[in-house]
Amino acid sequence: MKKVLIAYVSRTGKTEAMANYIAEGLRIGGQEVDVKKIATIENEKGIMGYDGYVFGCPTYHKDMTAGMKQFLFKAEKANLTGKIGGAFGSHTHSGESAPMIFDTMQHVFKMDMINLGPLNLTEAMVEGGEGMKACQDYGKALSKQLGS
Secondary structure, eight states: OOEEEEEEOOSSSHHHHHHHHHHHHHHHTTOEEEEEEGGGOOSGGGTOSOSEEEEEOOOBTTBOOHHHHHHHHHHHHTOOTTOEEEEEEEESSOOOHHHHHHHIIIIISOOEEOTTOOEEEEHHHHTSHHHHHHHHHHHHHHHHHHOO
C-alpha cells in the first residue's frame, strides 16, 4: 500500500467532488489517500512523505487560481522528483488549469506523471455518473502506476 496526497482548491464544490472520486479510485486500488484543501497545507513539510501526488484546481478566467500558483511554489520546495503524479480540474468553458498543473509537475518538478495526462471535466460532467466514473478510473490508473 502506497500513500497518496490529493491536494486541491475548489470554489463551487465541483473540483472537491473530483478529488473525492479520484480518492475512491485510489482506495479501490488499495492505496492510502489523504485529501486536503491546499489552504490547509502551510509549507512544503505538509507535502512531503507521500509516494504519489494529485493536484487539482478549477479554471477561472483561463488560468489556475492564485492560491494554486502559490501552492505549486511550496510543492517545488518538497522535492517531488521521480514521484508518481496526476492533475485534474473542472471548468465551464475552457479548461487550462489542469494541463498547466500537469506540465508543471512533469517538467519543473520532474515527476513521473500518469500516462493518461490531466483529467479535465466540465462542471456539468462532474455532476453526473460519467464524471464520477472518469474520476474513479483516473484514481485506479494512478493506483496501478503506483503498484502495491
